[in-house]
Amino acid sequence: MKIIGIGKNYVSDLSEMPSEKGMPVIFTKPESSILKSGETLHLPKVSNEVWYEIELAFRIGKTCKNVSREEAIDYIDGVTLANDLTAKDVLAASRESKGPWALAKGFDGATPLGEFVSMEGFQDLGNINFTLEINGEVVQTGHSSLMIYSLGEVVEVVSSFMTLEPGDVILTGTPAKGVGLVKSGDHMLAHLEGVKTLETVVA
Template identity: 55%
Template sequence: MKIIGIGKNYVSDKTEIKELKTGTQTIFTKPESTLVTGNKNIVYPKVTKQLAYEVELVIKIGKKGKDIEFEDAASYISEIAVGIDYTAKDVLSASRETKGPWALAKGFDGASPISNFKPVSNFQDLNNINFDLVINGEKKQVGNTSFMIYNFNEIISFVSSFMTLEPGDLIFTGTPASGTGLNVKGDHLQASIEGELLLDFKIV
């Protein structure tokens, strides 16, 4: 099972989308060992002092596909969840200084908590899904998929031109353009899709 992420994929103003849609998507991968499910609490990782959160919708691939056409891409989505794409920001900054990879900054244990999945049939319009993140009772991030630079279909089509997508593969589809920040021990995170609380855990 692959975990794929897309970076810098949301705007705060929809008029920016056309200019930013260059055809080149920022793609990275994360190991399966980053996953945390069942709303388990996350131990603050020893490898960082800057644990940066980004709430994202996560799509699950339901069937095998390679070189998937844009028009067919949505049929490859079986389920949708909400998750947090964690980054060890200080580790990433150090890596960038030497033009190094993102692997360690994105790939530490606990870096990908996700909720239970909802069937894709529950969503009438994949380009109009609301989601949000609340930390310690305060709403920090609010997103809607209509603000994506590259929508689900475009992501699936692009990624599958490089690698075969297989059932169970997960794609983190990007975080809202504002509201990201750092977590500390004791933080309580709650993420919802269309007002339904699905992800609920603490940093311990």
């Protein structure tokens, strides 16, 4: 099972949408980073600066290779929310030497992931709302229309390089504003179209 992440994929306003787009920022995360909804997050000892990033997550339902963006929805069988946790201090140190994002994004528990629900009711991929609240305060609000690279475009690019298999997960990026530090004792609650989808308590 692969987790494919997309970086820097949101604008704050449609007026900021680039007229020309190159290759999206793509990275992978290990399956061991997954933390199920309701499980306790233990912050890693390797970092003093873990940040939250709430994202729409989509699950591949059938083998997918060289698929066009128009066909992509036919290969998706579920949607949920994920928190793409990032060890910012580890990432900064890696960037100094032009290194990869793998350690900063891939520590144990770095991907709190909700239960997937059917795509029925989510046919308009450009009109999905989601939020993250911490300790009762909304800290991130997202809408899929503000994605620079649509899910279809992401599937098209990724499947041209690697075969996507049933169960693989695509994280589509976090809203342009609102990311912040995760602290011990935090209670994180994410909603997809107003429905509680992901809950994480930080030890």
